[in-house]
Amino acid sequence: RWQTQRTIGYPQLQPGPTNRISDVHGVKVGHVTLNEGDIQTGVSAIVPNDDNLFVKPLRAGAAVLNGFAKPIGLTQLDELGILQTPIVLSNTFSVGRLYTGVVRYSISQNPEVGRELATVNPLVLECNDGFLNDQQAFALTESMAVDAITSAQSDFARGSVGAGRGMSCFGLKGGIGTSSRYIPELDATLGVLVLANFGRLQALHLEGLAIGEWVETALTEVAAQRDAGSIIIVMATDAPLSSRQLRRVAKRSGAGLGRLGSYWGHGSGDIAVAFSTAHEAAHDLDDSHLEELLCAAAEGCEFAVLDALLQARPVTGFRNHTRMALSDVLDYLATTIV
Amino acid sequence: RWQTQRTIGYPQLQPGPTNRISDVHGVKVGHVTLNEGDIQTGVSAIVPNDDNLFVKPLRAGAAVLNGFAKPIGLTQLDELGILQTPIVLSNTFSVGRLYTGVVRYSISQNPEVGRELATVNPLVLECNDGFLNDQQAFALTESMAVDAITSAQSDFARGSVGAGRGMSCFGLKGGIGTSSRYIPELDATLGVLVLANFGRLQALHLEGLAIGEWVETALTEVAAQRDAGSIIIVMATDAPLSSRQLRRVAKRSGAGLGRLGSYWGHGSGDIAVAFSTAHEAAHDLDDSHLEELLCAAAEGCEFAVLDALLQARPVTGFRNHTRMALSDVLDYLATTIV
Amino acid sequence: RWQTQRTIGYPQLQPGPTNRISDVHGVKVGHVTLNEGDIQTGVSAIVPNDDNLFVKPLRAGAAVLNGFAKPIGLTQLDELGILQTPIVLSNTFSVGRLYTGVVRYSISQNPEVGRELATVNPLVLECNDGFLNDQQAFALTESMAVDAITSAQSDFARGSVGAGRGMSCFGLKGGIGTSSRYIPELDATLGVLVLANFGRLQALHLEGLAIGEWVETALTEVAAQRDAGSIIIVMATDAPLSSRQLRRVAKRSGAGLGRLGSYWGHGSGDIAVAFSTAHEAAHDLDDSHLEELLCAAAEGCEFAVLDALLQARPVTGFRNHTRMALSDVLDYLATTIV
């Protein structure tokens, strides 16, 4: 099926017009990508809308599937249930610099932040790209957070770009993937973007098949995916959910990961964040109406990871480590097996 | 494959000798089953060992995947990380009676409990069997908790028995299922028992195939699984884990449920508990050694649910509601499709 | 000051008209009290309003300060953020029976609960009154939950009544206490009711003084408060808070307990629940407006405990154990010291 249709998986729900997180009106994504020998890394920013989020925050909720991770911003997000900045993704060692960059970005919009006004709570999330990228080079700078934010657009690149540049997934090349699902019952859209850097090859399931072993035969040189992986899942919706409800939605990403063969490994920092672009109150939305959103969150996460795998191009980086692209492997397997 | 091998699914890890939770040495399971017209319900008890658990508690941890549920005992289990009684499973309306029954059982072993001694913390978990069973009849009595505990044995029945008598799963007959996995790296076993009562038929995936629609054609009368489902997952291991580590292990059941098509629905109380039968300290077991246990927990949960589905026999109960057995449906499909 | 004014403590905020939880419009409290030799126990019910709460639930949030406790209902309350039944308080061994009683109460209002309708989530909380009451007698019956609920009124008894009958507090007689605070900034009231059964005498602070040692001299026979204490704090407000905000409010009870000398002892199940009687949405209430409510929650809890201590009358019960009343002790100390 791969050969003729170039797709994987059987979605049950209806994607939005572009099958991207930007199908949720106003959401944009920006990337800064570094591709210089040992330096294979970058920054990606999810910008919910054009508002000054410090002044007009959005409701948000998060779920930590496995906490082997160094996120910044989750403590306050849990307490207050709001998002005050764009969401910035990158490698593990860079979250400090990017935090500072997002603070500076917020100051540029709100000159009294941290003075007469309260401080701002940047949301910066990471995966460990140390297999393909030399994190110790600290190649990313504070200003690149701002660059990623200000270059965001609704039609954005996926695969081995931005924060996804150096990421691995099931022993293959991972990176940025996206999907969306339309929920007729709510006339709402759920969009998903992942930074996929998790999973061991033996565990990979595609369309329910444990395909890992076959893939292994196609890899000239198999380097085991290190257990210091991770996946960050960002969900956006225009449904007017409360932060508690958004946390419920975000959590369902775990079911989607399971479908691909993941068991949320010990060393994998698997974290999901969901925000709503709606400002109106949502108390009238009884939780029983969440059913299709929960279903969409699981499936949307699954397909966003598949998108990351299929969009990724091969990358060779730090110490000449290489990750191949799933699409190349599938082409090869289609040739050899048939 | 079903026709010839009578199994479903492709396990990657090695099961224990009997592929049951009782492969963990000392663990036993007991049932009380009521099968009288509108009354299709029961009690199941997981007995970790022959010790007086109030005097010699076991380390334990729990994970709430979705909290639409009425468990008793989780608050103290989270705080102290120990299990003081056998684990008792039943229907939602009966947890009060069974709590009292377990308190009485503990008093029989420790006459000063709640007097000179502290109180005991029974662990009683439930699913809603209201489709096949008239919960309002309150047919279960306090003493049935004791009966289930004292009748426990290592070779126990599965399917439509005990607490599983009235349960539904993916619109089919659910109930009690079990599995085990051996972890060579740790020379340890992980056993799983589920009370499976979750999932909507359209979402069912078997061996990665969305088989729900086919099954639907085989059901003469399809009654949608109500959203008031649930699954309880109980895990036992002889690996000397801390309560924090056991919580990590328990949580991986969520990945296993995802593989079957579940998205942890809004109305499904999906709760997992794991305990260790080892008394020695485990601080030397670095968390990096958990990797295979986490993998086993996800797979063990997936296959315990499959076991429940395959072992279940059809049941007709309250208001003549009926749930068919998956094995019958698969036999029928094998005949008609081929 | 005690002698002339018969009060303790220096409140900073303004109490409501009656300084009771029922200052929040619609809230009522009912008691069933057993006083028969070894049986010194009871049930108390907090009824938020006259509505059928299963049909028209209230937003609610809870905080577990210390989880050595056997509450029923918190898991679903955390997940969905709503209260579906009156809140019932009692002794530890009775929560099972009272759960069943509340289920029956809800069935009486909603005949299809647990059949065509989902199950209901009773909220039943407990303290261990085993020093004054023989819990092993299981003297409370299922129907007493209903009796407490249906007898609720806004003008209710405090001290050694209802669930408070057998409770101890700082080695003295504890029980039911209440308070309220009016928040002008929000034109809202916060009401508090406690079931006080915690604290060791040496730790007691009144008006900032470590008065425990003095009190000790006044007690003819000092029986150490067992560490199996607890306190349940129930808060009601007419401010339109979300469940997340109510959890923040409930949590502040911990600061109030600290002021009395408590350190949330190991064996003390210290649990707080807050609900809002407002049905309208509250998303416009920015969390910065919570400030005075948080302050009121801490102070309201402190003074509700003082109320319990001052309203309590001495009780002699199980095995002739006795707890004296603080007011008697203060009278005695006033005589002897001056």
Place this chain on the structure above:
Amino acid sequence: RWQTQRTIGYPQLQPGPTNRISDVHGVKVGHVTLNEGDIQTGVSAIVPNDDNLFVKPLRAGAAVLNGFAKPIGLTQLDELGILQTPIVLSNTFSVGRLYTGVVRYSISQNPEVGRELATVNPLVLECNDGFLNDQQAFALTESMAVDAITSAQSDFARGSVGAGRGMSCFGLKGGIGTSSRYIPELDATLGVLVLANFGRLQALHLEGLAIGEWVETALTEVAAQRDAGSIIIVMATDAPLSSRQLRRVAKRSGAGLGRLGSYWGHGSGDIAVAFSTAHEAAHDLDDSHLEELLCAAAEGCEFAVLDALLQARPVTGFRNHTRMALSDVLDYLATTIV
């Protein structure tokens, strides 16, 4: 009493030899202090011992009393229960830089961190010193984290030093304070260090007296403490506790804060972390033995804040904002009132 004894408060438990966190063997504290006009800020580091913590981590647990805060490191600490670096404290805008600094410090000890080895999890905690310090100057550099760590010693300065340089507490000058308590039952010590930057003046209680109003009269110019306060509490113990037990201990700081009049205000990021310097396993330490440690944690936190208030010297900084010292105010009050 202040005039003659120069102390405040009535401790009930016995302090260690120096009444500092360094009474726990091996614990050291280092400061970097900036005092240049608008720049009144710094870094403080708590160094648990001389080990390479990445190779030989310590068990640790944390409690978020109120999550209006930007900590780095808590997610992984919660998941794995270990401390891999010294704990670094500073102002809110600097946590990013200091995170990077601590990563560099760990790399200097472990050259393959983030390459062949997993990444490291720095623990960086903050309070908002924006009243006295211009955080927008970003005056702290990455290397200052290392300077604070490498300059640590057991005999360290308190008050308006290090991260405490710009902090305010109850409208007065706050900063670094410490205390310790010896627990004879366990032959163990609990040490506490706080970065105190919380509380509104009206709420201040000293020795149980609401002294806030009196203090107000002594302040020539009263600037309300902004709600963007916070307190970080770090606890060290040589008792061999598990991470779960350490979380229980850390949490009790909330009771201590309550005694001073705090209600864990909306805008106050109140976070406590506790670690154990013992490497041996602690499963034999039943939780019932924690009782005195919990008591010590509450009292130790209370007195560490008092220490911060009494050791602090007045500071004038950003925009000529000034905070007076409590000791000066008490001297003034002693003169004028008597």
